[in-house]
Amino acid sequence: MSNILTIAMPKGRIFEEAVGLLRKAGYRLPPEFDDSRKLIIEVAEEGLRFILAKPMDVATYVEHGVADVGIAGKDVLLEEERDVYELLDLKISYCYLAVAGLPDTNMNDVAPRVATKYPNVAEAYFREQGEQVEIIKLNGSIELAPLIGLSDRIVDIVSTGRTLKENGLVEYERMVDVTSRLIVNPVSYRIKDTRIDELVTRLHEVVS
Ligand SMILES: Nc1ncnc2c1ncn2[C@@H]1O[C@H](COP(=O)(O)OP(=O)(O)OP(=O)(O)O)[C@@H](O)[C@H]1O
Ligand SMILES: O=P(O)(O)OC[C@H]1O[C@H](OP(=O)(O)OP(=O)(O)O)[C@H](O)[C@@H]1O
Numbered sequence: 001m002s003n004i005l006t007i008a009m010p011k012g013r014i015f016e017e018a019v020g021l022l023r024k025a026g027y028r029l030p031p032e033f034d035d036s037r038k039l040i041i042e043v044a045e046e047g048l049r050f051i052l053a054k055p056m057d058v059a060t061y062v063e064h065g066v067a068d069v070g071i072a073g074k075d076v077l078l079e080e081e082r083d084v085y086e087l088l089d090l091k092i093s094y095c096y097l098a099v100a101g102l103p104d105t106n107m108n109d110v111a112p113r114v115a116t117k118y119p120n121v122a123e124a125y126f127r128e129q130g131e132q133v134e135i136i137k138l139n140g141s142i143e144l145a146p147l148i149g150l151s152d153r154i155v156d157i158v159s160t161g162r163t164l165k166e167n168g169l170v171e172y173e174r175m176v177d178v179t180s181r182l183i184v185n186p187v188s189y190r191i192k193d194t195r196i197d198e199l200v201t202r203l204h205e206v207v208s
Contacts, residue, residue, distance in 0.1 A: 005048055008062055008070035010055035014180050015190055017092040018071045025202035059183060060086055068188035074178045075157060079118045084123050085189060087200050088182040091207045095159040099173040115145030116155035130149040143167045
């Protein structure tokens with residue numbers, strides 16, 4: 001069995017914060033990390049191998065075992081419901097999911113429509129509210145939907161509120177807080193327990 005630990009890292013906004021956490025935890029990551037287009041980066045002296053993925057795909061790589069552990073937003077874990085264990089709240093990339101729309105508007109009585117990048121989360125949320133809605137799946141720039149008459153509401157990530165404000169939208173309901181989480185493949189957790197426990201311990205010391 002290889003003693004290499006493969007970590008699925010999310011490209012984009014979380015990446016830098018996650019690399020900072022690993023360096024604070026004492027993992028010596030090379031400068032190439034900071035500006036590389038490589039999708040696989042080996043750090044032999046640390047026994048680590050990083051795969052750089054789309055944030056929404058991290059849990060998929062971990063579930064299939066091609067990565068032992070990964071760093072994924074709680075929004076992704078709620079949306080995807082992958083067969084992975086969540087080991088640690090890394091307390092980075094704070095944001096939250098919210099229902100938003102044009103001000104002073106109600107949802108369409110007959111066929112209310114909600115645009116979102118998170119169809120499963122949105123459908124479950126409105127079902128719990130006793131509301132039957134039509135979900136429209138989008139992959140980005142979700143705030144456009146109410147502005148062009150595509151939907152009555154959106155379910156999307158909010159952080160500072162700037163995107164909503166600059167597009168003339170208001171938040172109607174705050175749904176769930178989101179941070180990035182350390183996740184693990186259930187089999188890896190058993191066969192590489194020593195290395196994974198060490199990773200969790202060192203990261204826990206940094207984020208506590
Ligand atoms: N405005 C934000 N502030 C803080 N964290 C955010 C924000 N937007 C998203 N996130 C978090 O960062 C993760 C990645 O978000 P991002 O929008 O970069 O992913 P993506 O849309 O898949 O990537 P891309 O925009 O390159 O297609 C999300 O899963 C969420 O946890
Ligand atoms: O409250 P704010 O600080 O304005 O942040 C919220 C925005 O951040 C994300 O956009 P991003 O451009 O990262 O991703 P997207 O391509 O999914 O819109 C999210 O989709 C919101 O649009």
